[in-house]
Amino acid sequence: MRISVRDLVRIAVGGVTARLTRAALSVLGIAIGVATLVAVTGIPASGQQALLEELSRLGTDLLEVTARPAQGDDVATFPAESVAMAERVGPVTGVSAVANTQASVRRSDVAGESSGVGVAVLAARDDLLGVIDGELAHGRYLDAALDRFPTVVLGSEAARWLGLTRLPDAGPAPQVLIGDRWFAVVGILEPARLVPAIDQSALVGWPAAESYLGFDGRPSVLYVTAQEDAIEDVREVLPATVHPELAGLVSVSRPSDALLAKRQTETTFSGLFVGLAGVALLVGGIGVANTMIVSVLERRGEIGLRRSLGATRGHVRAQFLTEAVLLSGAGGLVGVVLGTAGTVGYALWRGWPVVLPPAAVALGLAGAVAVGVVAGLYPAVRAARLPPTEALATA
Amino acid sequence: MTGADGVVTLDRVTKTYDGRVTALDDVSLTVADGDLVAVVGASGSGKSTLLHLMGTLDRPTSGTVRVAGQRVDTLGDRALSVLRAQRIGFVFQQSHLADRQTAVRNVETGLLYAGVPRRRREALALEALDTVGLAHRAGHLPHQLSGGERQRVGIARALVTSPAVVLADEPTGALDSVTGAAVVDLFRTLNATGVAIVVITHDQEVAAALPRRVTLRDGHVVSDVTTSPGDDLAGGLPRQVTTSPGDYLGGRGVGRG
Numbered sequence: 063m064r065i066s067v068r069d070l071v072r073i074a075v076g077g078v079t080a081r082l083t084r085a086a087l088s089v090l091g092i093a094i095g096v097a098t099l100v101a102v103t104g105i106p107a108s109g110q111q112a113l114l115e116e117l118s119r120l121g122t123d124l125l126e127v128t129a130r131p132a133q134g135d136d137v138a139t140f141p142a143e144s145v146a147m148a149e150r151v152g153p154v155t156g157v158s159a160v161a162n163t164q165a166s167v168r169r170s171d172v173a174g175e176s177s178g179v180g181v182a183v184l185a186a187r188d189d190l191l192g193v194i195d196g197e198l199a200h201g202r203y204l205d206a207a208l209d210r211f212p213t214v215v216l217g218s219e220a221a222r223w224l225g226l227t228r229l230p231d232a233g234p235a236p237q238v239l240i241g242d243r244w245f246a247v248v249g250i251l252e253p254a255r256l257v258p259a260i261d262q263s264a265l266v267g268w269p270a271a272e273s274y275l276g277f278d279g280r281p282s283v284l285y286v287t288a289q290e291d292a293i294e295d296v297r298e299v300l301p302a303t304v305h306p307e308l309a310g311l312v313s314v315s316r317p318s319d320a321l322l323a324k325r326q327t328e329t330t331f332s333g334l335f336v337g338l339a340g341v342a343l344l345v346g347g348i349g350v351a352n353t354m355i356v357s358v359l360e361r362r363g364e365i366g367l368r369r370s371l372g373a374t375r376g377h378v379r380a381q382f383l384t385e386a387v388l389l390s391g392a393g394g395l396v397g398v399v400l401g402t403a404g405t406v407g408y409a410l411w412r413g414w415p416v417v418l419p420p421a422a423v424a425l426g427l428a429g430a431v432a433v434g435v436v437a438g439l440y441p442a443v444r445a446a447r448l449p450p451t452e453a454l455a456t457a
Numbered sequence: 458m459t460g461a462d463g464v465v466t467l468d469r470v471t472k473t474y475d476g477r478v479t480a481l482d483d484v485s486l487t488v489a490d491g492d493l494v495a496v497v498g499a500s501g502s503g504k505s506t507l508l509h510l511m512g513t514l515d516r517p518t519s520g521t522v523r524v525a526g527q528r529v530d531t532l533g534d535r536a537l538s539v540l541r542a543q544r545i546g547f548v549f550q551q552s553h554l555a556d557r558q559t560a561v562r563n564v565e566t567g568l569l570y571a572g573v574p575r576r577r578r579e580a581l582a583l584e585a586l587d588t589v590g591l592a593h594r595a596g597h598l599p600h601q602l603s604g605g606e607r608q609r610v611g612i613a614r615a616l617v618t619s620p621a622v623v624l625a626d627e628p629t630g631a632l633d634s635v636t637g638a639a640v641v642d643l644f645r646t647l648n649a650t651g652v653a654i655v656v657i658t659h660d661q662e663v664a665a666a667l668p669r670r671v672t673l674r675d676g677h678v679v680s681d682v683t684t685s686p687g688d689d690l691a692g693g694l695p696r697q698v699t700t701s702p703g704d705y706l707g708g709r710g711v712g713r714g
Contacts, residue, residue, distance in 0.1 A: 064572075065569060065570060066575070068575070069569060069575065073569075076555065076557065076558070079557075080555075080556070080557055363551070363553055364553070364555075366553075367547075367549070367553040368566075368570070369514065369538075369541075370512065370514060370541060370545075370547040370549075371541065371542060371547070371566060371567055371569065371570055371614075372538045372539065372540075372541040372542020372543070372569075372570035372571055373538060373542075373569075373570045374534050374535050374538040374570075375534050376534075376535075377538075377570060449514075449515070450509075450514040450515075451509045451514050451515045454514070454549065455505075
């Protein structure tokens with residue numbers, strides 16, 4: 063005699079809800095595993111999406127050109143005409159440069175006060191901000207009117223280290239000591255997403271660096287933008303173009319790639335976390351198995367009654383298996399809800415778009431059901447094998 | 458349908474547990490259509506084993522059991538289950554009702570494995586509840602019912618499939634004597650409608666109220682007495698059967714097998 067799936071589910075729901083606290087705890091065990099699985103895949107996916115959106119906003123057309131020092135030199139520099147040479151390459155849309163002046167910066171001449179240790183004083187061309195897509199937080203950037211005077215623009219971190227997080231609206235600009243000369247701080251930059259080195263720098267005008275800091279006019283880093291589709295070609299020709307004699311020492315990197323790689327390691331939870339989710343699911347499954355075994359022991363009378371009412375061993379087995387799957391399936395649903403809530407909460411906190419990989423949700427639910435089947439199998443078989451007379455005798 | 462042999466027939470049935478303990482020894486017994494039988498005996502006399510064998514819940518070590526004309530030993534789990542679902546009704550000392558289900562839902566459980574479609578179950582269950590006089594309690598939960606009422610719900614659950622035989626294992630064991638007597642009366646009423654009923658009991662009063670009494674001792678049938686419907690139950694029977702526990706009148710029973 064077959065019984066309908068609807069009847070089977072109705073019996074199982076009755077069996078599960080009759081012991082609600084215990085059922086809830088079993089559900090919770092599975093839910094934690096599934097929630098972990100959803101969150102450890104949803105959160106990195108959201109971070110990845112945020113990164114892709116950020117990169118498409120920042121653009122991926124920027125190249126950074128650096129060189130290793132030639133033998134006998136302390137610092138690596140490019141020829142002074144390298145900027146003009148790079149501009150002549152066809153698909154190049156912009157070139158700018160900075161040069162390390164090797165000068166130091168301090169907040170005041172009193173020793174020990176807010177330190178500028180770690181801040182690099184760079185000579186920077188007036189077009190730098192446009193090429194690296196940087197933005198000003200306060201004040202103004204260097205331009206033709208300022209770049210020959212002792213004025214300085216601070217990167218975001220450099221400004222913080224020097225204790226200058228904002229500029230006064232009125233009155234004289236704050237001053238910092240670069241080398242042995244006072245420079246007026248005219249601007250502070252927002253963090254430069256693609257070129258973090260700029261954040262830790264103090265930027266002075268190219269002519270000013272030559273006048274006051276003994277700078278020789280040779281750039282140390284070039285920033286080149288080019289048409290996206292030609293970027294790899296440009297990358298190929300740049301070393302020989304900017305440094306014909308020592309092209310072998312020149313390396314060209316794409317900051318967007320570096321950012322991508324860095325963020326991926328930050329936001330991609332390793333296999334360890336997925337393993338953790340698996341362990342949580344396993345423990346949840348053991349909880350379900352335990353609940354079902356206890357349930358079978360407690361419900362011998364019910365099993366005996368059902369057998370006397372005409373339930374086959376198959377019916378009894380199906381009933382207990384269905385109960386186990388109900389518990390774990392409910393755990394799966396609760397877990398998906400919790401995992402989704404966790405992912406949404408974290409993404410909102412970080413200002414990311416929310417991405418829930420459908421595969422993770424499907425895998426979580428399927429995994430929960432599979433765990434239920436495996437966990438329920440042994441108790442169900444035990445219930446089915448219980449001789450009806452024994453089941454009734456112990457009731 | 459039940460054939461000339463009766464509803465339940467045991468032919469030279471022996472049941473041995475673990476090859477050592479013999480619970481039933483060479484027992485032959487027939488329950489005919491419309492019988493109302495009390496099976497009495499002390500603890501360990503084999504009453505429960507007899508009921509389990511009649512109900513196909515257990516198989517004999519030797520001998521044959523027929524239920525509704527079918528030899529039970531040749532049937533597998535599925536076929537036996539169908540037999541139990543459709544031809545046999547069980548009543549237990551504990552009524553085994555589901556706590557969170559109303560009386561009528563509990564009775565419907567009796568139809569669950571009998572292949573009765575869902576839409577027809579409630580009407581049949583209400584009918585069965587009406588038969589046991591509990592139509593007005595159909596919507597009550599078990600804890601809202603008295604012990605006697607719970608047992609009546611259990612009887613309705615056994616009856617709802619219109620079985621050929623109802624097997625009751627100490628149905629009055631958990632009830633006070635007045636309530637128990639009412640349950641016995643109910644069995645008599647039900648039996649009058651044609652269903653065969655076997656009541657296992659250790660209560661001599663209950664046994665005395667039923668027309669046929671089979672007495673077991675140490676796995677043997679020691680007496681099988683039938684009082685014809687016209688006999689005075691109170692006067693005629695106790696003289697023959699209800700003596701002191703050890704004083705069974707073996708050999709004086711009316712053999713029916």
